[in-house]
Amino acid sequence: MAPWLADKPTDKALIPLIIPHTLRQLGLTFLVSGVVAEPLPSFFANTAAYGDLVSGLLAILSLIVLRARWGFGLALVWLFNIVGTVDLLNALRQAEAVPYLGGTWYIPTFFVPILLVTHGLIFIRLFQELGHSLSSQKSQTAKV
16 A cells, blocks of 8 residues: 555555545443443543544544645644554553453454554555655755
8 A cells, every 4th residue: 555655645545544444433342331341441442432533533633624724734734643542452451451352352463463554554545645745844944
């Protein structure tokens, strides 16, 4: 996917990378008794579920703003990507919850790796864009 995205403008390249994150409401299933084995540690369930909800909403907002080409689109993507990455890393460090995941076992097994890879690719693209912006500012300053 990365070679295909390399030829795209940043706003267009970010859209397919953000799309999987719009499904992060799946983390809310950690709050549903009967889906997870009891007792799922409440600190894990609450932080993972609501962190996923916030990340998913930021992903949806990011897509809307990127498609509308509003000026703060990349800033919103930065916010989404930082919040989403911190949420995933926070959930991953709580390994004691793994035996209690019950019917949600597929989330850390299949979904989280996809999310982590796309977060990494988004960060790479954002840093590249930041580098291009800084170098163009330097060249404009040198001309003055």
